[in-house]
Amino acid sequence: MSSENILSMLGASESKMVNCEIHGQYESTHFVLSNREFWSGCPSCAEEKAERERGEQLRAEQEAYYRKRTQDMLGYACIPPRFADKTFDSYRAETDQQQRYKQKCQAYADEFVENLNQGEGMLMLGDPGTGKTHLAVAVLNEIIRSHGIGGVYTTAARMYRRIKDTYSSREETESQAIAAFTKPSLLVLDEIGVSFGSDAELNYLFDVMNERYEQCLPTIVVSNVQPEEIGKWMGDRVVDRLRECSKMMVFNWESARKGIGRGES
Structure with a gap:
């Protein structure tokens, strides 16, 4: 399910301008889901976090690949x-x-x-x-x-x-x-x-x-x-x-x- 569809299900009620210490002002939206309610965070911060997580996952996959490759070469070395x-x-x-x-x-x-x-x-x-x-x-x-x-x-x-x-x-x-x-x-x-x-x-x-x-x-x-x-x-x-x-x-x-x-x- 896309993020747009998820947000549409949350029931947005109002919005306001909020200041992010890093990226400046952005529009924050108030959502209500069952008994939980929250204001949306800075979209730029969210994107940067997602990018970091993608980078960390890529590095972990590369490290696992090189570890296996090294072990394979050590085995081949007899x-x-x-x-x-x-x-x-x-x-x-x-x-x-x-x-x-x-x-x-x-x-x-x-x-x-x-x-x-x-x-x-x-x-x-x-x-x-x-x-x-x-x-x-x-x-x-x-x-x-x-x-x-x-x-x-x-x-x-x-x-x-x-x-x-x-x-x-x-x-x-x-x-x-x-x-x-x-x-x-x-x-x-x-x-x-x-x-x-x-x-x-x-x-x-x-x-x-x-x-x-x-x-x-x-x-x-x-x-x-x-x-x-x-x-x-x-x-x-x-x-x-x-x-x-x-x-x-x-x-x-x-x-x-x-x-x-x-x-x-």
């Missing part, structure tokens, strides 16, 4: 539960070098739109337990939450296994499996050096990394091997491309996992 809550705030940077690397990763995430446009990635190499995966996942979490840009986390073994599984499956082709790693705006490729480094795996890796290189899509490579050994596990052609478009950080301090256990028995 971050394992153990790493899902890794952020820059939870990274323990106790030494100067750890603080520098944390700052570099934070800056990389903050400037990700520019890094994406330039295809600028990162190489995180060095000893186990030094926080490489933590920082790599923190970057991925940050770009999803702050920039609304999607990405994917995987280990090299999972990537190879998914591509190999297409040979015995009708659900996904090899090209589709490779595309799952070449299409995301950011790929975090962890655990390079854990698998066999066979010719087949090196070929899969080249297909993924070369496509990302040609499309200027950044990759964060995480590995426990030292810089001089990375070619063995990724192939010289891939390493040559990474040198061109990646910043390298070498994590060479003691593992944070040493001395950590469930307590004495």
Whole structure:
């Protein structure tokens, strides 16, 4: 029912000029409805209130949309539960070098739109337990939450296994499996050096990394091997491309996992 029809049912009896402190004078009408009577308020104030309520509703709908979109992207990112809550705030940077690397990763995430446009990635190499995966996942979490840009986390073994599984499956082709790693705006490729480094795996890796290189899509490579050994596990052609478009950080301090256990028995 329109507002005009509602007002006609209320039984207007008289009107008078009233002053609104904000909008000045307006004509107020006296209405009687059953045992209730009232004078109409400032129409400009009523319209402004309605506009505010429409704006608040729109903002609430937009916030709900972006929350769902963020959750969908986080789910698509395939971050394992153990790493899902890794952020820059939870990274323990106790030494100067750890603080520098944390700052570099934070800056990389903050400037990700520019890094994406330039295809600028990162190489995180060095000893186990030094926080490489933590920082790599923190970057991925940050770009999803702050920039609304999607990405994917995987280990090299999972990537190879998914591509190999297409040979015995009708659900996904090899090209589709490779595309799952070449299409995301950011790929975090962890655990390079854990698998066999066979010719087949090196070929899969080249297909993924070369496509990302040609499309200027950044990759964060995480590995426990030292810089001089990375070619063995990724192939010289891939390493040559990474040198061109990646910043390298070498994590060479003691593992944070040493001395950590469930307590004495």
